[in-house]
Amino acid sequence: MHVAARHGLPGVVRRLLRAGADPDQRDALNRTPREIAVMRGFVDIAAESAPALPGGVSMARFLRDPH
Structure with missing residues (x-):
C-alpha cells in the first residue's frame, strides 16, 4: 500500500x-501510507485510508474540504 500511496x-x-x-502499517522510515500520501500531496488517497472520527464522521471530509 505504501507504493500506491507514494505514486498517487x-x-x-x-x-x-x-x-x-x-x-497503519509503517514502512522502513516509520511512515504510514496516509502520511506518505499527505507528504506527496495526494489528499484523496490520505482520505481513503483515514479512520472515521467518533460519531461516524469521516476524516476524509476534513482532508478534502478547505476550512
Missing part, C-alpha cells in the same frame, strides 16, 4: 483496503 494510485489503495491491507 487511489484505485489500488481502495482495492488493497477492501482486501484487508493495514492502513
